[in-house]
Amino acid sequence: MGFSSDLREKAASIWAAEKRHPFVTGIGDGSLALEKFRFYMRQDYIFLVEFSRAVSLAVAKAQDIEDMGWFARLLHETLNTEMALHVGFCGDFGITEEELRKTAPSPTTHAYTRHLMQTAYSGRAGDIAAAILPCSWGYCEIGQMLFRQGPPPDQPLYAKWIEMYNSPELAELAEWLRSFVDRTARASSSGEVARMEEIFLTSSRYEYMFWDAAYRLEEWPV
Numbered sequence: 001m002g003f004s005s006d007l008r009e010k011a012a013s014i015w016a017a018e019k020r021h022p023f024v025t026g027i028g029d030g031s032l033a034l035e036k037f038r039f040y041m042r043q044d045y046i047f048l049v050e051f052s053r054a055v056s057l058a059v060a061k062a063q064d065i066e067d068m069g070w071f072a073r074l075l076h077e078t079l080n081t082e083m084a085l086h087v088g089f090c091g092d093f094g095i096t097e098e099e100l101r102k103t104a105p106s107p108t109t110h111a112y113t114r115h116l117m118q119t120a121y122s123g124r125a126g127d128i129a130a131a132i133l134p135c136s137w138g139y140c141e142i143g144q145m146l147f148r149q150g151p152p153p154d155q156p157l158y159a160k161w162i163e164m165y166n167s168p169e170l171a172e173l174a175e176w177l178r179s180f181v182d183r184t185a186r187a188s189s190s191g192e193v194a195r196m197e198e199i200f201l202t203s204s205r206y207e208y209m210f211w212d213a214a215y216r217l218e219e220w221p222v
Contacts, residue, residue, distance in 0.1 A: 002178070002179075002182035002185075003181060003182050003185035003186070003193070003196075004133070004137075004178040004179075004181045004182050007130075007133075007181070007196075007197060007200045007201075008137075010197070010201065011134070011200065011201055011204040014201070014204045014205055014207075014208055015134075015138060015141070015204065017208055018138065018142070018207060018208050018211060019141075019142060019145060021208065021211045021212060021215065022215060023036065023040070023211040023212070023214055023215040024142060024146075024211060027146060027152075027158045027161060027162065028145075028146040028149055028152065028158075028162070029152055030152030030153075030154050030155030030158055032158070034093065035217070036214055036215055036217060037093070037157075037158070037214075038093050038094075038095060039214050039217050040211075040214035041086070041089070041090050041093060041095060042090075042095060042099070042100060042103040043103070043105065043106055043109045043210070043213070043214060044086065045083075045086060045087075045090070045100040045103060046103060046105050046109050046113065047109060047112065047113060047210070048078060048079075048082065048083055048086060050113035050116055050117060051078060051113075051116065051132060051135065052075055052078050052079040052083075053116075053117060053120070054116045054117060054119070054120040054128055054131065054132060055071055055074050055075045055078060055128070055132065056075055057120040057121065057128060058071045058120070058125045058128040058129065058132075059071040059072050059075060061124060061125040061128065062125040063125070067125070067180060070173075070176050070180070071125070073173065074136075074173050074177070077169065077170075077173060085164060087100065089157075089160065089161070089164075092157055092160075093157065106213050106218045106219070106220075107213070107218060107220055108206070108209045108210055108212075108213035108218055109210070109213070111206065111209075112203075112206040112209070112210060115131065115202060115203065115206060116131050116132065116203075119131040119199055123195070123199070124184075124192075125180075125184070126180070126181065126184030126185070126188065126192070126196055127195060127196060127199055129177055129180050129181050129184065130181055130196040130197075130199040130200040130203070131199045131200070131202075131203050132177070132203070133174075133177050133178065133181060133200060133203070134200060134203040134204040134206075134207050135203065135207060136170070136173060136174045136177050137174040137177065137178065138204070138207050139165045139170065140165065140166075140170055140171045140174045142165065143162055143163075143164070143165025143166040143167075143170070144165075144166055144171075146162045146165075146166075147162050147163065147166040151163065181196070184196070
């Protein structure tokens with residue numbers, strides 16, 4: 001048991017709500033309306049760009065060369081590998097790269113990415129890791145859960161998404177991120193640890209809200 005395990009336990013109800021959300025279960029059984037998934041894919045493109053910016057600041061702020069290398073690997077996997085897969089995957093849904101670039105952030109996407117960037121600019125590498133861990137680790141859990149259930153045979157595009165987030169490479173990066181959070185917490189003051197916990201829980205809430213916003217096709221009210 002480490003600090004990341006404690007965080008996961010404290011966020012258990014939030015993460016359980018994510019896994020029960022009709023957006024997530026709809027991917028798993030193939031029943032999710034394609035319009036909602038297209039909305040999610042456009043918003044996720046914006047998120048991945050800002051997520052990459054936050055990770056790039058973690059590279060700069062990490063104190064150890066090896067840790068810098070791991071953050072750099074996470075940045076590469078997100079900005080190049082995952083982004084390329086994302087853009088290609090969007091093409092399967094009829095979403096062009098130009099359309100992705102012109103997408104405006106929904107209120108939840110705007111708020112979540114501002115949380116990441118504010119943490120990245122003002123905090124330590126450990127704070128950034130706590131902010132991005134619910135995404136990295138949470139997607140692995142969801143991908144693995146849906147894969148175990150069996151990808152929907154009548155919706156191959158959702159099955160492809162499930163396979164992507166069930167990948168061992170993403171799981172390895174999430175596991176390293178957990179270990180970094182654990183090591184950072186052991187070397188931190190009680191106040192710094194409390195800040196990491198608050199950051200982690202806030203990101204966990206935003207993860208749920210991100211699914212929910214896509215399910216509701218969220219728009220700005222005015």
